[in-house]
């Protein structure tokens with residue numbers, strides 16, 4: 001009888017290959033957070049680090065929104081330590097009925113999924129819902145100190161990397177105080193040395209919380225060594241008009257199509273929550289939207305955003321009908337929202353988000369609630385003052401007409417694309433045959449020899465090749481004149497067809513994907529960096545809308561017998577040798593460059609969409625998050641070499657000798 005499962009492909013060669021119960025791990029307590037932080041805070045980068053701050057501040061805000069606190073103090077101290085103090089009820093300190101010998105505080109800090117926000121009894125519309133936030137902060141900090149003032153007593157407990165350093169202690173009297181203080185120092189083992197809190201970012205976060213809830217005063221304190229032009233040592237925020245104040249500050253002196261912004265607030269029926277909004281249409285704007293749910297920023301929008309878009313669009317169309325404007329019925333939500341600047345904040349029970357980082361709201365009812373709450377207000381806003389309504393309608397109809405005109409032009413262009421293209425394209429470009437941009441790709445390759453291989457390896461219908469010579473200009477440290485005069489930069493712009501900076505038009509982009517394909521070595525990485533700097537500075541929208549990619553060519557070919565595999569780098573090579581070839585003798589060849597690969601290899605490993613892998617280059621989508629990226633590009637690529645030198649010095653310890661040799 002044959003064995004149903006077949007013979008094993010090869011027998012285990014060492015004890016470490018044994019796959020039995022001993023190979024199955026169960027992570028206890030907060031260990032999973034330390035082993036896989038990405039699952040809880042979306043990574044270990046700068047953004048993830050700041051997420052820790054948000055978790056703790058959000059807990060204090062939840063106390064305020066629930067009506068138990070009206071003051072929050074946020075202190076950024078030396079040594080990368082953040083302390084958040086509120087005057088709320090204080091984290092409960094009594095013994096937890098389910099965990100004998102442990103206080104509720106210790107359970108909250110050391111157990112995932114413990115909290116008071118599941119049932120909606122202690123909090124109604126809270127930002128917290130999973131009961132993991134502060135325990136994750138605790139797990140990922142070298143030291144966490146919690147102080148609670150409750151029932152006229154002060155309690156304290158210290159933790160390190162998720163474990164208590166001692167029991168909860170009563171440390172004194174607190175006759176005139178109540179609330180919670182959470183002080184923590186993120187663990188550099190997890191987040192990397194030098195990945196410190198950015199004072200500007202926390203300062204902006206602190207201020208935004210005050211806008212979001214008029215009933216709270218936020219106090220900011222900062223160690224003198226961390227202050228700057230934008231970050232004072234101390235500040236206090238309280239905004240009576242909430243989002244209206246945020247919008248007014250953002251608009252500054254800029255004129256708008258209507259002199260009074262559209263701001264308001266409305267409760268949802270049956271105590272289901274509430275929406276607050278502030279919207280304006282400046283005569284010049286890049287557009288700005290900021291959406292929140294239970295004071296948590298949701299940079300990717302979601303259902304509350306859909307409700308606002310629907311209310312505004314339907315309201316404006318209805319006003320158009322009222323004043324007899326026949327064009328108004330064709331207005332789309334994008335016509336209304338492009339160029340508008342808006343804040344929307346909703347408070348709802350039991351919100352659903354896409355993930356623990358809460359970037360997008362997915363609660364279906366939010367769309368209906370928000371649209372219902374705003375719709376009457378939109379109608380009144382437009383009809384109470386007909387001049388105002390007409391001014392806004394006029395501006396939106398104009399935008400709509402521009403959109404329709406562009407679409408008509410594009411249709412004409414596409415019909416004549418082949419003839420028109422030939423005239424305007426750079427000589428070095430080997431274009432693809434497809435007329436429409438959908439599904440097409442431009443490979444930017446380094447040097448003519450790689451260009452030659454790529455031309456043979458490509459799919460002629462959808463893949464175009466633009467070889468560039470050597471290192472392109474570093475646009476971050478060049479003058480505008482020098483950029484204009486540079487041939488490689490000019491060729492790139494011509495091939496893409498979409499214009500630069502504020503002339504950028506996504507609809508004119510001639511390819512769906514723009515793929516940087518350079519050698520898998522230091523020079524290749526340098527060229528890729530220069531190109532990414534170019535896109536970041538001259539066409540940030542191309543990056544933000546997800547069109548820019550990095551190809552992943554292999555560095556090694558590994559062969560044993562009939563089996564051939566490709567490795568990206570040394571670590572990948574070691575992994576393949578151990579796992580796939582299991583100690584067999586492997587013949588290794590190192591590709592010196594893409595030009596060395598034969599076209600079939602290049603196709604299979606790097607260009608063919610069915611077998612390759614690509615990395616998408618991304619940029620933060622939210623307004624507040626752009627500055628750190630700009631700062632980093634400036635530091636690494638900008639005019640001032642001292643910044644680069646300081647950066648290299650600060651990271652020198654992280655570089656291995658192998659890398660220095662390369």
Ligand SMILES: Nc1ncnc2c1ncn2[C@@H]1O[C@H](COP(=O)(O)OP(=O)(O)OP(=O)(O)O)[C@@H](O)[C@H]1O
Nearest residue numbers: 059091115116117128129130131132133134135180
């Ligand atoms: N500043 C505070 N004041 C009072 N109670 C607090 C405070 N911070 C935390 N808590 C209590 O600790 C619980 C756990 O907090 P944690 O941050 O772990 O999760 P959460 O806020 O419930 O949910 P999420 O994981 O979605 O943030 C909260 O539900 C609340 O009961």
